[in-house]
Amino acid sequence: MLKxxxxxxxxxxxPHAGIVARKSAxxxxxxxxxxxxxxxxxxxxxxxxxxxxxxEYAMNPGRYLLLPDLSITSRNKVMSIILESKVPISxxxxxxxxxxxxxxxxxxxxRILLELRYRVNPGYQMYEQGVEDASARAEAFLTIxxxxxxxxxxxxxxxxxxxxxxxxxxxxxxxxxxxxxxxYKKNIExxxxxxxxxxxxxxxxxxxxxxxxxxxxxARFNIPAQSLVTYWNSFSYxxxxxxxxxxxxFYGYAAEIGAIKAVTDLRFWTKG
Numbered sequence: 001m002l003k004x005x006x007x008x009x010x011x012x013x014x015p016h017a018g019i020v021a022r023k024s025a026x027x028x029x030x031x032x033x034x035x036x037x038x039x040x041x042x043x044x045x046x047x048x049x050x051x052x053x054x055x056e057y058a059m060n061p062g063r064y065l066l067l068p069d070l071s072i073t074s075r076n077k078v079m080s081i082i083l084e085s086k087v088p089i090s091x092x093x094x095x096x097x098x099x100x101x102x103x104x105x106x107x108x109x110x111r112i113l114l115e116l117r118y119r120v121n122p123g124y125q126m127y128e129q130g131v132e133d134a135s136a137r138a139e140a141f142l143t144i145x146x147x148x149x150x151x152x153x154x155x156x157x158x159x160x161x162x163x164x165x166x167x168x169x170x171x172x173x174x175x176x177x178x179x180x181x182x183x184y185k186k187n188i189e190x191x192x193x194x195x196x197x198x199x200x201x202x203x204x205x206x207x208x209x210x211x212x213x214x215x216x217x218x219a220r221f222n223i224p225a226q227s228l229v230t231y232w233n234s235f236s237y238x239x240x241x242x243x244x245x246x247x248x249x250f251y252g253y254a255a256e257i258g259a260i261k262a263v264t265d266l267r268f269w270t271k272g
Contacts, residue, residue, distance in 0.1 A: 001027070001028055001029055001191075002028045002029070002048045002049065002188060002191045002192065002195055003028065003029045003030075003031050003046070003047040003048050003049075004019075004028055004029070004030055004031065004047065004048070004049050004050065004195065005031050005032075005033060005038040005041060005042060005047045005049065005050025005051060005052065006019075006020070006030050006031065006032045006033075006050075006051075007032075007033070007034070007035060007038065007051055007072075007178070008032050008033065008034060009034075009080070009144075009145040009146050010145075010146050010149075010217065010221045010223060010228060010231065010232075011072055011080065011145075011177075011231070011232070011235060012051060012072070012178075013206065013213060013217055013232070014203065014206035014207055014210065014213070014232050014235075014237055015051070015070060015072075015199070015202060015203040015206055015237045016051075016199075016202055016206070017202060017203075017205055017206030017209065017213055018198070018201055018202030018203075018204075018205035018206060019198065019199070019202045021205075023201075023202070023205055024198060024201060024202075026198060027194075028191070028195055028198075031046075031047050031050075034102045034103075034145070035052065035053050035102060035103050035104065035105070035144075035178065036053070036101060036102055036103060036104055038050045038051070038052050039052050039053050039056045039104060042056070042064070042181060042183050043056070043060065043063070043183070045183050047183070048182065048183055048185075048188060048192075049067070049180060049181070049182050049183075049192070049195060050180070050181060051070070051072060051178045051179070051180050051181075052064075052178060052179065052180075052181045053103065053104040053105040053177070053178060054071075054105050054176045054177060054178060054179050054247060054250065055104045055105040055108050055250075055254065055259070055260070056104060056105075056181065057179055057181055057264070058251050058254060058260045058263070058264050059104075059260055061261075061262075061264040061265075062264075062267075063183070064181040064182055064183060064184070064267075065181070065182040065184045065267050065268060065269040066179050066180065066181060066182070066239075066266060066267065066268050066269065067179075067180035067181075067182060067196055067199065067268075067269055068239065068268050068269070068270075069200065069238055069239055069240075070179070070180040070199060070200075070203065070237065070238075070239055071176050071177075071178060071179050071180070071236070071237065071238065071239040071243050072176070072177045072178040072235060072237065073174045073175065073176045073177065073235060073236040073237070073238075073239070073243045073246065074164035074167075074168075074174060074175045074177065074234060074235060074236075075168075075174050075234060075235065075236055076164060076165055076168045076174075076234070077162050077164050077165045077168075077234055078162060078163060078164025078165070078175070078177070078234060078235075079148075079149060079162060079164070079231055079234060080144060080145055080146065080148045080149045080231070081103075081106045081109070081142075081144050081148060081162065081163040081164060081177075082142070082143050082144075082148040082160060082161065082162060082163070083097075083110060083140055083141070083142050083160070083161040083163060084135075084140060084141055084143070084157035084159070084160050084161075085139060085140035085157055085158075085159040085160075085161070086139050086140065086156055086157055086158065086159070087139060087140075087159065088159055089113075089114070089118055089120075089140075089159065089161055090118050090120065091120075092114060092118070092120045092122045092139060092140055093120035093121055093122065094120075094121065094122065094123065095122050095123070095138075095139035095140065096122065096123050096124075096125055096137065096138040096139050096140075097110075097114070097122040097123070097124055097125070097138060097139065097140045097141065097142070098124075098125050098126070098127045098134035098137070098138035098140070098141035098142065099124055099125070099126050099127070099141075099142050100126075100127060100128075100129040100141075100142050100143060100144055101126050101127065101128050101129070102128075102129055102144055102145065103142075103144045103145075105177050105178070106142060106144050106163065106177070107142070108250075108254050108257075108259045109163055109167060109175065109250070110142055110163060111124075111257055111259065112167075112250070112253040112254065112256075112257060112259075113163065113166050113167065113170065115257050116253060116256065116257065117166070117170050122139075122140075125137070125138065127141070129143055129144070129147055130147055135156065135157065140157070141157075142163075146221050146222075146223065149221075149223055149227075149231065150221075150222055150223060163175075164234075171246070171249050173242070173245055173246035173249055174236060174242060174243055174246040175246055175250065176239075176243055176246055176247040176250065179239070179247075180199065182269055184269065189272060192269065193271050193272070196269075196271060203237055206237075207237065210228075210229050210232050210233070211225070211229055213228075214226070214228040214229045214232075244266065247266075248263070251263040251264065
């Protein structure tokens, strides 16, 4: 039985809506986790397919295949990848910036923006969001996911930055946060073809029922329904030419700062 990863944040609901609502038969196992957990499970082969951090693909060239037409991509503002700072972002040189352990891609994105756009070199420290209070020991801290959407701004952190918006200002491109990646084995082809069809149908269902889904999930995520709809509409869940262009730019900058060894080619699974 194939195992499919599912990000527990609200941004994964639209593409997986048909699956979690069991709108069609789903003869596979759903494994929930935060992005970094799913990255690890995918790498270890404990899940077979997962929406995983886009940087995970580049950090392990040749290990995964990508499923076509699926991504979590911010068109401009992302709303849920937030840097809060006591000083303007351009003043963070040699200051402590706390990075959440929940995300791999967002950490590299922030480094690109700080080091290449703003030309500052902070000292980075990791923290576990929702458990540790990073504001006590840092000049700025990064929060992701629904916690970033629902948290009120910290009192002493006057400046608040949306990393999707900063990236779009910097490049004019969308930003790909997650890709559906396959830890491929030859004997899963038939099941994988079935899972892919289910995923595409699930995404179609989700995107055509955003308002209904928002009312169903507002209590679970503690986010008002209309805010969820606005949030979901800020994403592209496709992986076409523009998304791939944004991803290529991200990988180029990631290589420039040493986060990955080199830009890697995109290798897609194709249905036989």
